[in-house]
Amino acid sequence: MQYLVNVIDYRSESGTAEEAEAIDAFNEKLIAGGHWVFAAGLADPTTSTVIDARGDEPIFTDGPFVEAKEWAAGLWIIEAPDLDVALKLMAEGSKASNRRLEVRPVLAPPA
Amino acid sequence: MRRANGHDAYDATDASAAADAREAPHARDAHNALTRAHRDEWARIVATLAKRFANLDVAEDAAAEAFASAAERWPSQGIPPNPGGWLTTTAIRKALDKLRRESTRDARHPEALLVTDTQPEPLEAIDDDRLRLIFICCHPALAMNARVALTLRMVGGLSVPEIANAFFVQDTTMGARLTRAKAKIAAAGIPFRLPDADDVPRRVSGVLAVLFLIFNEGYLATSAGSAPVRDDLTAESIRLAGLLRQLLPLDGEVSGMLALMLLIDARRAARVSPSGELVPLAEQDRRLWNAAQIAEGHTLVRERLASGQAPGRYQLLAAINAVHTDGNATDWAQVVALYYQLVRLDTSPIVRLNRAIAVGERGDLGAALALIDDLEPELSSYHAYHAARAHVLLKLGRIAASGDAYDAAIGLAGNSAEIAYLTRQRDHLSGK
Numbered sequence: 001m002q003y004l005v006n007v008i009d010y011r012s013e014s015g016t017a018e019e020a021e022a023i024d025a026f027n028e029k030l031i032a033g034g035h036w037v038f039a040a041g042l043a044d045p046t047t048s049t050v051i052d053a054r055g056d057e058p059i060f061t062d063g064p065f066v067e068a069k070e071w072a073a074g075l076w077i078i079e080a081p082d083l084d085v086a087l088k089l090m091a092e093g094s095k096a097s098n099r100r101l102e103v104r105p106v107l108a109p110p111a
Numbered sequence: 112m113r114r115a116n117g118h119d120a121y122d123a124t125d126a127s128a129a130a131d132a133r134e135a136p137h138a139r140d141a142h143n144a145l146t147r148a149h150r151d152e153w154a155r156i157v158a159t160l161a162k163r164f165a166n167l168d169v170a171e172d173a174a175a176e177a178f179a180s181a182a183e184r185w186p187s188q189g190i191p192p193n194p195g196g197w198l199t200t201t202a203i204r205k206a207l208d209k210l211r212r213e214s215t216r217d218a219r220h221p222e223a224l225l226v227t228d229t230q231p232e233p234l235e236a237i238d239d240d241r242l243r244l245i246f247i248c249c250h251p252a253l254a255m256n257a258r259v260a261l262t263l264r265m266v267g268g269l270s271v272p273e274i275a276n277a278f279f280v281q282d283t284t285m286g287a288r289l290t291r292a293k294a295k296i297a298a299a300g301i302p303f304r305l306p307d308a309d310d311v312p313r314r315v316s317g318v319l320a321v322l323f324l325i326f327n328e329g330y331l332a333t334s335a336g337s338a339p340v341r342d343d344l345t346a347e348s349i350r351l352a353g354l355l356r357q358l359l360p361l362d363g364e365v366s367g368m369l370a371l372m373l374l375i376d377a378r379r380a381a382r383v384s385p386s387g388e389l390v391p392l393a394e395q396d397r398r399l400w401n402a403a404q405i406a407e408g409h410t411l412v413r414e415r416l417a418s419g420q421a422p423g424r425y426q427l428l429a430a431i432n433a434v435h436t437d438g439n440a441t442d443w444a445q446v447v448a449l450y451y452q453l454v455r456l457d458t459s460p461i462v463r464l465n466r467a468i469a470v471g472e473r474g475d476l477g478a479a480l481a482l483i484d485d486l487e488p489e490l491s492s493y494h495a496y497h498a499a500r501a502h503v504l505l506k507l508g509r510i511a512a513s514g515d516a517y518d519a520a521i522g523l524a525g526n527s528a529e530i531a532y533l534t535r536q537r538d539h540l541s542g543k
Contacts, residue, residue, distance in 0.1 A: 001300050080300075081300075081302070082300040082301065082302035082304075083250075083252060083299045083300045083301045083302065084301070084302050084304075084306065084307075084310075085302075086300070087252070088307075088310070105298055105299045105300060107298075
């Protein structure tokens with residue numbers, strides 16, 4: 001199954017060169033193990049725009065959908081047979097990125 | 112003691128069967144056999160089914176239905192020669208029936224129907240199943256209160272109302288907590304297998320934390336209005352620790368936990384006075400202590416000492432309690448030495464508070480007070496901190512300060528026996 005891994009941060013673009021290097025090495029390992037699906041860093045939440053087009057006209061609002069002290073500063077989508085494998089892998093990811101991570105299952109597509 | 116009787120259906124059925132003993136001569140035997148089977152086999156049956164169907168809901172429902180069937184049939188048809196096997200086979204059949212009904216409705220579980228054999232598995236595999244079940248219930252991805260509830264339900268076989276009652280929450284709240292935990296296990300992909308060998312020690316410590324929490328809630332209930340000692344919970348946690356030791360006989364901390372629980376629980380009868388007041392260790396009537404439990408605990412502690420391996424925190428706590436229960440009085444110098452060893456593994460303020468108390472009991476009152484006062488920033492809202500301080504201040508002759516500390520302790524304590532004890536100590540001070 002697939003897991004979305006949110007990289008939790010409270011500062012903007014706070015990654016250091018050493019962290020970037022460690023994350024690259026960790027990504028290589030994910031790829032080699034067949035776990036890598038996608039990964040990306042995210043721009044600061046102040047750059048977000050919220051769209052609400054449930055009414056007649058779409059409304060665009062500046063800022064993230066929820067104001068929070070912490071936010072997702074990046075993400076991985078990984079493939080793992082179960083949560084224990086995902087947790088073990090991403091414990092290394094937490095070390096490499098020097099951030100806390102949130103591991104969340106992606107719902108399986110309907111059969 | 113009040114033991115879990117498992118599925119509620121069989122209590123009612125059994126009561127009506129027992130009422131007409133002439134028609135059902137085996138009713139009493141059947142009831143006993145069922146109670147025994149429930150105690151010995153529940154976890155085994157749930158574990159076997161959980162592995163087979165990879166679904167805790169299916170396992171739990173089918174096991175409960177099998178016990179309900181047994182309650183209906185055993186009184187009239189006799190007790191089967193192998194009750195555990197009968198219950199397992201019946202539970203598997205119930206689960207398959209249910210999945211078949213569901214699969215004809217929406218074809219959701221066709222794969223489950225491919226498994227139709229009902230051969231009992233070799234004992235070793237089943238033991239692994241039970242251990243696996245314990246690890247699932249105590250998975251670190253679950254909230255602590257969910258782990259406790261799941262362990263009592265799936266491994267202990269307590270009913271939802273019994274668990275709700277033990278933790279003073281509504282049945283519906285406890286039911287929802289269990290449902291949420293099982294839903295997370297399924298949705299997040301918590302696996303039905305043993306952790307990797309290198310993960311086992313870490314995961315075992317999580318399991319032990321769950322068992323100790325259950326034990327402590329039983330031993331010193333914190334909920335308002337509860338009985339001071341909940342022996343249903345202490346007995347259940349001791350039973351579960353014994354089961355874990357059967358499954359992991361070489362894990363020193365597992366043995367340490369079992370020894371610790373036995374040595375603490377052995378003092379239960381002497382711990383609360385007939386008037387419902389906590390009796391401190393030194394004033395307890397040692398004749399009321401459970402000698403068999405103490406002997407068993409001492410044997411386990413000696414076994415761990417003989418292993419030559421460095422003890423973990425539960426083994427050290429067990430050793431401390433072995434000293435408390437050895438001879439006619441506690442050798443406080445030994446206890447202090449053990450606490451200094453424990454502080455190196457566990458620097459928590461509670462451990463440091465207990466070390467300070469031991470230092471005071473050994474006679475170093477000034478040192479004890481200094482150690483206690485150091486903990487003020489961390490423990491000022493914890494009743495035991497103030498109680499310990501009050502005790503030392505009293506011995507130092509600082510009566511007014513001692514009275515203030517007792518007041519603070521009484522205001523923060525939650526256990527009725529403890530409040531009664533502290534109140535008497537304070538009133539004694541002021542000559543009331």
